[in-house]
Amino acid sequence: MRLLPGTVCKGGAEGVLMAAAPTGQAVAMKVTDGSPRATTLLALAVLGALGVDVSAATAWTTVPVLGGGAPVGEVRVSDEVRSALAG
Numbered sequence: 299m300r301l302l303p304g305t306v307c308k309g310g311a312e313g314v315l316m317a318a319a320p321t322g323q324a325v326a327m328k329v330t331d332g333s334p335r336a337t338t339l340l341a342l343a344v345l346g347a348l349g350v351d352v353s354a355a356t357a358w359t360t361v362p363v364l365g366g367g368a369p370v371g372e373v374r375v376s377d378e379v380r381s382a383l384a385g
Contacts, residue, residue, distance in 0.1 A: 301354040301355045301358075302345065302350060302351075302352060302354060302355060303320070304319075304320030305317065305318065305319060305320060305345060305350060306318045307341055309334060309337060312328070312332040313328060313329030313330070313331065313332045313333050313334050313336070313337060314326070314327070314328050314329075314337075315327050315329075315334075315337035315338075315340070315341055317341040317344060317345055319345055319348045319349070319350045320350070321348070321349070321350075323348045325341075325344050325348075327340055327341070327344070335361050335373055336361070336373050338358050338361075339358060339359050339360060339361060339373065339374065339375055340375060340379075342355055342358060342359055343359075343375040343379065343380065343383060344383065346383075347383035347384065359374070359375070360372045360373065360374045361373040361374075
């Protein structure tokens with residue numbers, strides 16, 4: 299998370315990621331299907347909910363899904379997760 303000064307993230311195997319905000323708040327997450335493609339955008343959503351300014355990383359808030367080399371969809375944080383993070 300070089301785009302977010304003071305933020306520390308560490309990825310692990312099987313879709314595991316830990317993220318810590320400059321305030322000391324931290325979260326660990328596991329993507330059930332084991333794919334790491336959702337971990338960064340989920341970490342950004344959680345860090346944003348903790349009050350971290352994630353605007354420098356908006357390019358990483360969705361991940362394109364390609365079919366035959368062309369975009370056919372995207373991975374993004376669901377409205378349900380965003381609602382849960384909002385409190």
